[in-house]
Amino acid sequence: MALPKVNPSQTAAWQQIQSHFEKMQATSMKDLFASDINRAEKFHIQWNDFLVDYSKNIVSQETLDLLLNLANEVELKQAISSYFQGDLINQTENRAVLHTALRAEESANVMVDGVNVMPEVYSVKNKIKNFSNEVISGNKKGFTGKQFTDIVNIGIGGSDLGPAMIVEALQFYKNHLNVHFVSNVDGDHVNEVIKKLNPETTLFVVVSKTFTTQETLSNAETIRSWFLQSASQEDVAKHFVAVSTNIQKVTEFGINPDNVFPMWDWVGGRFSLWSAVGLSVSLAVGFDNFDKLLKGANEMDEHFKNESFDKNIPVILALLSIWYNNFFGAESEALIPYTQYLQKLAPYLQQGIMESNGKSIGRDGKPVNYQTGTIIWGEPGTNSQHAFFQLIHQGTKLIPTDFIGFKQSLYGNKDHHDKLMSNFFAQTEALLMGKTEAQVKAEFEKQGITGEKADFLLPFKVFSGNKPTNTILINKLTPESLGALVAMYEHKIFVQGVIWNIFSYDQWGVELGKQLANSILDEIESKEVKNHDSSTSFLLKAYLK
Numbered sequence: 196m197a198l199p200k201v202n203p204s205q206t207a208a209w210q211q212i213q214s215h216f217e218k219m220q221a222t223s224m225k226d227l228f229a230s231d232i233n234r235a236e237k238f239h240i241q242w243n244d245f246l247v248d249y250s251k252n253i254v255s256q257e258t259l260d261l262l263l264n265l266a267n268e269v270e271l272k273q274a275i276s277s278y279f280q281g282d283l284i285n286q287t288e289n290r291a292v293l294h295t296a297l298r299a300e301e302s303a304n305v306m307v308d309g310v311n312v313m314p315e316v317y318s319v320k321n322k323i324k325n326f327s328n329e330v331i332s333g334n335k336k337g338f339t340g341k342q343f344t345d346i347v348n349i350g351i352g353g354s355d356l357g358p359a360m361i362v363e364a365l366q367f368y369k370n371h372l373n374v375h376f377v378s379n380v381d382g383d384h385v386n387e388v389i390k391k392l393n394p395e396t397t398l399f400v401v402v403s404k405t406f407t408t409q410e411t412l413s414n415a416e417t418i419r420s421w422f423l424q425s426a427s428q429e430d431v432a433k434h435f436v437a438v439s440t441n442i443q444k445v446t447e448f449g450i451n452p453d454n455v456f457p458m459w460d461w462v463g464g465r466f467s468l469w470s471a472v473g474l475s476v477s478l479a480v481g482f483d484n485f486d487k488l489l490k491g492a493n494e495m496d497e498h499f500k501n502e503s504f505d506k507n508i509p510v511i512l513a514l515l516s517i518w519y520n521n522f523f524g525a526e527s528e529a530l531i532p533y534t535q536y537l538q539k540l541a542p543y544l545q546q547g548i549m550e551s552n553g554k555s556i557g558r559d560g561k562p563v564n565y566q567t568g569t570i571i572w573g574e575p576g577t578n579s580q581h582a583f584f585q586l587i588h589q590g591t592k593l594i595p596t597d598f599i600g601f602k603q604s605l606y607g608n609k610d611h612h613d614k615l616m617s618n619f620f621a622q623t624e625a626l627l628m629g630k631t632e633a634q635v636k637a638e639f640e641k642q643g644i645t646g647e648k649a650d651f652l653l654p655f656k657v658f659s660g661n662k663p664t665n666t667i668l669i670n671k672l673t674p675e676s677l678g679a680l681v682a683m684y685e686h687k688i689f690v691q692g693v694i695w696n697i698f699s700y701d702q703w704g705v706e707l708g709k710q711l712a713n714s715i716l717d718e719i720e721s722k723e724v725k726n727h728d729s730s731t732s733f734l735l736k737a738y739l740k
């Protein structure tokens with residue numbers, strides 16, 4: 196069944212939320228906390244080793260009830276069933292959206308075109324397992340008989356960001372293999388990576404769902420030419436493997452079909468790290484850890500699929516985001532993990548969130564008359580506190596922020612971890628409470644600041660507070676908890692796409708960029724500038740001069 200097509204702004208709930216917003220927009224969270232000592236008790240979800248506290252939001256029980264009504268009115272429950280059971284919900288590409296099948300139990304029954312895909316999913320998982328074990332153990336060797344020391348993942352977008360983010364995040368669990376990522380078609384980037392490598396001991400994983408992406412193919416060709424300076428054509432088979440749906444193109448490139456790890460068109464690029472696209476992850480941390488990552492994601496899938504909406508983490512996070520985006524007019528959201536390991540989480544989710552929900556045509560084919568996809572950005576705390584937090588605290592924009600922290604550090608350095616986490620808690624409290632004039636004056640008194648100086652400084656030192664945050668406190672960064680965290684955001688994307696009545700799983704805007712760059716490349720190569728706007732012609736001529 197296709198996704199329901201309900202314009203959210205035409206629902207009764209939307210109208211009610213709009214009038215409710217008029218009352219709530221001036222509400223002080225401080226007052227909400229003062230009038231209900233059990234607020235955090237009420238507005239949190241404890242699930243497995245996740246504690247999600249969403250009490251520091253400008254919401255009352257009535258707000259949440261109305262937002263939940265909206266979810267019901269747009270038929271979210273039915274949409275979730277369609278998503279998990281493999282209906283063709285990516286209607287503009289006539290595809291199912293089944294990254295959840297990649298982490299489902301082997302006994303599950305997930306049908307695509309009348310065929311259960313699980314046997315195929317598990318056969319590829321086995322191939323990943325065997326291959327990773329062979330490389331990690333050193334049984335599989337390079338063309339001169341040496342063991343592999345380095346892996347290079349060649350891919351872009353979803354074929355790069357997911358594995359790169361996870362390999363970085365799971366560094367603590369890593370083995371001896373050095374894993375590198377080449378994505379940009381920028382030749383300097385490629386050269387910087389290959390200059391450190393020994394062709395005898397490097398394995399290249401070319402990842403491209405379509406195997407037509409300009410960046411990936413150019414990079415793979417450049418790297419193969421570099422490799423062939425030291426090796427023969429036959430040696431390519433020992434050093435190059437591919438992950439793709441396009442076996443024919445992979446074979447044309449010269450990769451042995453035995454070295455191809457298949458994926459399927461029902462896995463979207465930006466949700467593909469759970470497929471063979473995660474091969475570099477499995478090589479970096481071993482198949483068992485890769486499998487634990489999938490297990491964690493599967494647990495979040497089960498939570499999302501089965502939990503009632505009022506206790507459902509992705510649903511609640513999505514509704515809160517809609518509240519700020521569509522009613523408060525917030526344009527962006529920040530995501531601040533208090534661990535350096537998650538430094539690539541925000542860039543990774545930028546593709547997931549903005550490529551999925553950056554759409555302006557509704558599922559009814561008409562332009563939407565409300566805001567859709569939020570802009571997402573972020574950096575780990577505490578670094579980001581010393582970079583852009585000023586704007587979140589005292590700027591003119593409302594930036595709802597997710598704080599992600601862990602109870603335990605991985606190396607057990609308690610002193611550092613307590614300092615890190617004290618910042619984590621202090622920031623959300625400060626964003627909530629702000630600092631009043633009276634508090635600033637009291638500080639001035641203690642510091643001996645008086646008279647004109649005090650009057651002058653006062654307004655700059657006041658913090659209005661009332662800035663919404665979600666706190667996601669997890670026991671420990673493990674492959675399982677990371678899998679669950681990523682799946683949580685994937686489902687938040689889904690819920691928002693359903694409510695906004697858009698198609699979240701295509702990316703025509705990106706396809707346009709691919710076409711345009713190809714036609715300009717022809718002009719650059721032939722040195723013949725064709726018809727463009729005058730600025731583009733002027734710039735192209737300047738480049739060619």
Ligand code: F6P
Nearest residue numbers: 352353354403404405408464705
């Ligand atoms: O960035 C756009 C995109 O189409 C993504 O969805 C995809 O992850 C990426 O390009 C790379 O595509 P491919 O894996 O086919 O090379």
